[in-house]
Amino acid sequence: MNYEIDSNGEIKNITKGKFSRTSEGLYCHHIDEKKELKISDQLFIKRNKIPFEYQRKDRLVYCDLVEHSILHVLITKETSFEFGYPGYGAFLKPMIEVWYLDKIIPNSEWMKRCYNQSFLDSQEAFDILKEMQKTLAESYFNTILDYYEEKKRMKEESSKRELERDQYLKDDRDRLIKRAKLLHSKSPRKEIVISSYYLKYEDTTNTFYRDNACTYEDYESKMKIYTKEKILEELNIYLENLVF
Incomplete structure (x- = not known):
């Protein structure tokens, strides 16, 4: 230096x-x-x-x-x-x-x-x-075998946690989809906007929404120019095109 x-x-x-x-x-x-x-x-x-x-x-x-x-x-x-x-x-x-x-x-x-x-x-x-x-x-570790056994155990635990996390995310998304399908023209506007945002922008398989990520606040602001009915219509089209 x-x-x-x-x-x-x-x-x-x-x-x-x-x-x-x-x-x-x-x-x-x-x-x-x-x-x-x-x-x-x-x-x-x-x-x-x-x-x-x-x-x-x-x-x-x-x-x-x-x-x-x-x-x-x-x-x-x-x-x-x-x-x-x-x-x-x-x-x-x-x-x-x-x-x-x-x-x-x-x-x-x-x-x-x-x-x-x-x-x-x-x-x-x-x-x-x-x-x-x-x-x-x-x-x-007492022996090198103990080291590798611990590494194996940690890897298995990490894989298990990852699977549990993936399952949690899947279940959570399934709940969002079910709730979104119950929305109708008399549902509160905020619920429709929230469902629209979280379903679209947390869809990791959709490259458009993934590459154009935004905050909920930004999304809500952008939706102000649309009627509740229009947002609901686009949400229903999105739901109809979901691939399971």
């Missing part, structure tokens, strides 16, 4: 330096991450007035994903979780799991280089993760 300082000594602008080595599959780690959170984040640098000395070349080290993770674990332990853990828990540990346990290869070229540089087989990745968690006195 390069700092531009104003006349009051405040950080005015921050630009990235030319010390990246992702072409080699390596991450940049700040030695002083044990003193500040998100030391390379421009917003944090300005807000916390992080000294430029922390960004100098001699305060940077380069490491692969696994080495970077271990450094964050050591910082976390040394600082009693004050520093290091956010990067480890939210970024580094999940990435090791995704890349080497779930075997999902990243798409971007620079991440592929990082993936290859720190490559581990599944068991090696699991053993390192378990040891890092042990260092932090945090639990982890």
Whole structure:
């Protein structure tokens, strides 16, 4: 990082330096991450007035994903979780799991280089993760089989929730259709407009309404130029053309 300082000594602008080595599959780690959170984040640098000395070349080290993770674990332990853990828990540990346990290869070229540089087989990745968690006195799966069993269970639960959600949406739409079919010329105008809006604009199969989405307030405003009978007529035509 390069700092531009104003006349009051405040950080005015921050630009990235030319010390990246992702072409080699390596991450940049700040030695002083044990003193500040998100030391390379421009917003944090300005807000916390992080000294430029922390960004100098001699305060940077380069490491692969696994080495970077271990450094964050050591910082976390040394600082009693004050520093290091956010990067480890939210970024580094999940990435090791995704890349080497779930075997999902990243798409971007620079991440592929990082993936290859720190490559581990599944068991090696699991053993390192378990040891890092042990260092932090945090639990982890007993065996790699337990990890995959939990992933399978979570996937099944997610699929179940998705099916339940889809069924709920279908049932809700069926109720809307049934109510709309009961509307008639003496029904309140507002009920007709509401039914018309929610049936049309929540119809995910209709590309016209999906691509021209609007709020209920906007739709209600547009309908003011039409009579209740006209809106009801168009609603009935819509209902007649529904495909089940």
